[in-house]
Amino acid sequence: MKPRGHKLQESEKDERTGLGTGLWKRNPIVGTALGLCPALAVSYRVDNAIALGAAVFAILLLTAATMMPIGMQVPLRYRFMLQLVVSSALAAVAELLFQAYAPSVASRLGIYVPIIAVNCLVLGGAEHFGSRSTWGGALLQRLIEGLGFFVALLVISVVREVLGSGTITLFRMGTFDGVVHVGALESHPASLFGYAAGALIVLGYLQALAEWVSRARKERGA
């Protein structure tokens, strides 16, 4: 069902490789709880989540790709600063792109776009650049984590928006105005889920689910 990621060298029995692991146990939001603040802040609408998730994914990948060749040349203690500069630049670019092509999204995402620059998730890989791992392996690893972030954010936002407003707001495409209405819920939505409290409740259950799946996988010897 899930294709195995590119394995690292035998000596590094790091489990951070499989797609399954990346989606569940090492999933940033529900597994290692990285990048929660922006995630929960914007996930009251699905289109926000898609936008932010895509932005994080892209910046994550590009930062990694940029750091790979350079990182090796730079002494360890400067790698972190270097990464900060790279991710900030990319975040600034992202912000400008949002403002240019999707201003309404930009205004809703607000400060959370530039914050991607200092998102723990993005910064988390600094020590690995220039280490023994192969470029391909580490890059794939980051890709999976970014994907995990995106998927988790998507799920949370769908639950929150359906329960909290009775809609699923996607992007305008042609004649479709982007809003999917969910019947009865729309007239009396449970607004709690639009608030932070609701976000945390949904997150909690999703984390419980992720934990359960991880344990089941562990038992299966995954």
Place this chain on the structure above:
Amino acid sequence: MKSIATLRNGGLTLREPSTGTASGPIRNAVIPSIGVFPLQQHSGVPAVAVVSVGDRVREGMLIAKATDTVSSPVHSSIPGVVSGFRTVRLPNGERSEAIVVTLEGEFERLGVSDPGTGHGKSAGRSELLGRLLELGVVSLDSNGIPLQVHWKVPRGKRVETLIVSALNDEPYVTVERRLAVERRAAFAEGLAYAASILKPRSIVFAEDADDNEANEVAGSLEEVAGRAGIAFSQVRIGPRYPRGEQRELVRITTGRTIPAGTPITDLAVTVTNVSTLVAVRDALSGGKPLIERYITVAGGALMNPSLLRVRIGTRIRDLIDECGGFRDVPDRVVVGGPLTGSIVYDLDTPVTKNMNAVIALSKRETDGEDRTPCISCGRCLSVCPEGLNPSRIFKEIEHGHYERAAAAGLMECTECGACSFVCPSHIPLLYGLRQGKRRLTEGAK
């Protein structure tokens, strides 16, 4: 010097049950036709038999000797023939070898009033203690410590207080107060012996606040104390359980708190009761070995609850018959009080030196409810006399965190059972706490 005292923390007010309580005078139980004498009737090392099958024994004859300093000899309470050996299961769960004697022959002591040789109060302490060892006298309370150990004052130490308890602490167990009245003279004489052995600085007489006859008894005791030059006081204690528990009693009467786990020999306070002092007097003045004691036989399932003077070795079955048998099918027969006693599995279990009551509880009285989750009502906390939090300690034990349970005060628990008694979820708190303590002490070995 009297004052009404009560527990410092917690405690329960228990009502004496309306039926099933034995009041009224103590009568002599029928002499048993078979006497079963376990070799372990005390705390310490079991005695060793000195008779074999077929031997003739006399009333009061030594049939098993003490082997160790912490041991006590066993004497036959009936004349007869040794008919065999048996393994009996004692109510505390342990097994012991026992000598079985079948009744035959004449009695020497029956009906003979005590000669009262007045075995020299002038005799020295060690002589008296030696005599007590010889006659197999143990402390007639739940401990059952041989008196030659319990009342031996280590060199250089001084007994500050001797507490004499005439309390009826648990429901149904009513014999102590009655005994204090009926054998007042012996009680006082026993106190005199205790005073000369222990030489305490003061004597405290602990009585129930509603005990109307206690004052007369106290008068005799005060006289004894006066003659020995020892300060005497009375403490009347309100009806809260577990006022009779040793550490609690010490706290109520003297205000001192004894840390849990303190060995008996370290204590500057000695606690004793009416039965023990009467037995001491019968031994030292009457030359009588410990072959009988006073027992409450009561309970809602019993036909005629009674206070009996019973020969050691009588089977419980015979006691029940003596009291008219069972009124209802008993749910449990318990040795000791209804709160702290142990279940009797076999009615042929004999009465031993350290049994003070046999209670037959009917189904109405016993607790048959299932366990439900703890609702943190806090009742256990409010009744614990040691001020512990039983629910928390129990939870730690159930999860296997014995050290955390100890940190929360597990070893301070006196196993009074008040917590289990009040728990609305019927959680077996006492059982769990005992398991925890067992684990900790075993682990420490």
Place this chain on the structure above:
Amino acid sequence: MIDRVSLYEAPHVHQGATTRRIMWTVIATLVPAGAWAVWIYGWRALVVILVSVAAALLGELIGNLLSRRFTLRDGSAVLSGLLIAYTLPAGVPLYVPIAAALFAMLVIKASFGGLGTNWMNPAVGGQVFAYFSWSGALSAWVTPRFWPQGIATGPPLGLSPLEYIASHSVDGAHLAGKVSAALLHSYPVSTAAEAIASWISDSLRLTIDPHFVDLFFGNVPGALGGVSVLLLLLGSIHLFRRRIITWQAPVAFLTSFLALVWVFGGLPANRGWFAGAPVLQLFSGATVLAALYLISDPVTTPLAGRGMVIFGIGTGIFAFLIRVFGAAGESVFMAILLMNVAVPAINRLTEKRLNETARS
């Protein structure tokens, strides 16, 4: 799991209380207040109560499926469902109690392990969930039976007392302060209340505003179980006598809450110190229901008496703050939740120090 069934261990006797009996006793003492609500507000009130209880039972049942125990008989689900209904107005749309009860049983209780393991009061949590999710629906007040005929049943006169006051004051500033005579006069009052008030002033020489009579007996628009102060008090007497609830938390809560309201309540409206209206606050907004029945939930409150006092005072402080500077009726519920969070800490603080008992 140490189970009792296989044991024959001391102690062999028991006081006789069971958790189940306690729960059902509490439920029984709540029935009069609910019956009053049905009489005052009509059949809709009964529907709300039944729906809430049914939903709570359903939620508990689903939880039972997951935990493989059957606990419906212990009465705790019925009690939670009842309490949730009692905090809602008679006209509330039915999806509200259903959702609140399910949320309470599944999210607050079952997800944490069932009876005894939840840290948040389920009924209160369900109510607050409903408040944040459908706040508009929670103002569906029904005018009571004994109001003078011809009164318009919608807002503003059909509002609960607190909301009426809030709607007439600038920025809600008058909420906790003494209500002006004019404002008081403009709110409807029943003839029965006026009769009782005049009887009291004649025979007892005590002048009370007839509105307070209405409030005390429960003849105003309000929460189902919260309006009849009288019946709640009577029911609670039985609970106190049986020691099912203890006096520490309710007394601590009410004293601190009312004292704060009295001293500081007039400040937001610039009325000065000691210009608060404690009696009004006491009789409205389900304060009495909370003080007697919600604060006394054994599972989510401290164990020891001292802890309960701290809990009560904390709840009083929060309730005062939220009511004066925040929402009208929901203040006590939110205050309880805030204190639920602190309960483990309070328990640790108030545990008797072992050093006390070990050394002397």
